[in-house]
Amino acid sequence: MSRTSGCVQSPCPYPPRSCLESGVPSTPLSAARRPTAADRVARRIHFAISTGQLQPGDRLIQRPLARRLSTTPWTLRSALIQLAAKGVVDYLPGRGAVVPGAGPPELLLNGRGGTAAPQPALPRPPDRLITQLETEKLHARLGRGGDGLVVDVGCGTGVFTRLLANWGYTTLGLDWDAEQVSLARRASPPTIRYAQHDFTRDTMPGDPPFPPRTVDLITTRLSLHCLPRPLTWTTWARHRWLRPGGRLYVMTALSDGTTPVGLTDAALDAICDGWQVLHQWQLAQTHGRPTHCLLLRNPPRRPAS
Incomplete structure (x- = not known):
């Protein structure tokens, strides 16, 4: 069966500005409840990753990031756990999180870089981010x-x-x-x-x-x-x-x-x-x-x- 044409590209719901510095309009993650503070922080981090403000391999250290987002470390921790459940970040309890895509998180959090893996015959696209x-x-x-x-x-x-x-x-x-x-x-x-x-x-x-x-x-x-x-x-x-x-x-x-x-x-x-x-x-x-x-x-x- 062939594909039918007419797929509609979904527009980005956010304005073109930095969510980490300016904030992002928040919509409820579920119609059954109002978004929590952790939900809103998770959206801001997810948007920063999807727009390239946070790159694969970037460490998300809780206390500095919480100050930058004007939130508490406990709220940030809940947001990171949410994102880890969706595969957006790799979260290690007690050690923070890392944007995936540049090697295992335990190497990145220890500050050691891994060696680049051999590439297949045809290159993968540079961005395999899960939005x-x-x-x-x-x-x-x-x-x-x-x-x-x-x-x-x-x-x-x-x-x-x-x-x-x-x-x-x-x-x-x-x-x-x-x-x-x-x-x-x-x-x-x-x-x-x-x-x-x-x-x-x-x-x-x-x-x-x-x-x-x-x-x-x-x-x-x-x-x-x-x-x-x-x-x-x-x-x-x-x-x-x-x-x-x-x-x-x-x-x-x-x-x-x-x-x-x-x-x-x-x-x-x-x-x-x-x-x-x-x-x-x-x-x-x-x-x-x-x-x-x-x-x-x-x-x-x-x-x-």
């Missing part, structure tokens, strides 16, 4: 996790994998880079599994490998274009990995064909062929390229007549 808009839209469509297995493809240091685990899913993070997998393991609890995998081979990943056609959800964020044959891999995933009715979440930059980062509209239409398109939406542009999100479903098998 609040993406989190809210995806969580509303997925709901709480259950007993099924979720596989995060191109997991990197495991930021999105940990977010899925916080939603209640049993998660397995896969990456082609052994060093990234090592960093993800060091930054995650032992209940979250990771494995290196060669996505050019039609083999079952995991240690031990999971049985065929047992995965409930596969996620791939800004990584699908890095595979040599994205269409071939998504076909493998549909027939070998996913159970009937299982879902695939794809987040990708849209490419005009002149850059190796992202997928073209034609490539996305080809990938969607054979899937049931459940939802699609666009996020704000990243470095001049619109970011497209798709939630696809492996059609259930029809009973034999």
Whole structure:
């Protein structure tokens, strides 16, 4: 099934000014309650990360940051715990937090830099930030996790994998880079599994490998274009990995064909062929390229007549 056109890009609800210095208009996180002080602080920090005022690897030391935000350390601590539950920051009790994306938080908080991991054949986009808009839209469509297995493809240091685990899913993070997998393991609890995998081979990943056609959800964020044959891999995933009715979440930059980062509209239409398109939406542009999100479903098998 091909994608339908007409996705509407969601406008940013905030004015173009510094939220850390000037504040951000706050809307309730839930219609069922009024936002708390911690909610408002969490929004300001999230906005600062999404606009680049806070960069991957930046330490969030509680007392100086609380003074800068004109709040108490206890309120800031509650806000950081909120953001950690969404995968926006990595929080270590008693040691502060760090904006993820530049290695495991324990190395960054100790003030030691890690070595750069080897990059795949095609570069990942420079910004793989998990925005609040993406989190809210995806969580509303997925709901709480259950007993099924979720596989995060191109997991990197495991930021999105940990977010899925916080939603209640049993998660397995896969990456082609052994060093990234090592960093993800060091930054995650032992209940979250990771494995290196060669996505050019039609083999079952995991240690031990999971049985065929047992995965409930596969996620791939800004990584699908890095595979040599994205269409071939998504076909493998549909027939070998996913159970009937299982879902695939794809987040990708849209490419005009002149850059190796992202997928073209034609490539996305080809990938969607054979899937049931459940939802699609666009996020704000990243470095001049619109970011497209798709939630696809492996059609259930029809009973034999």
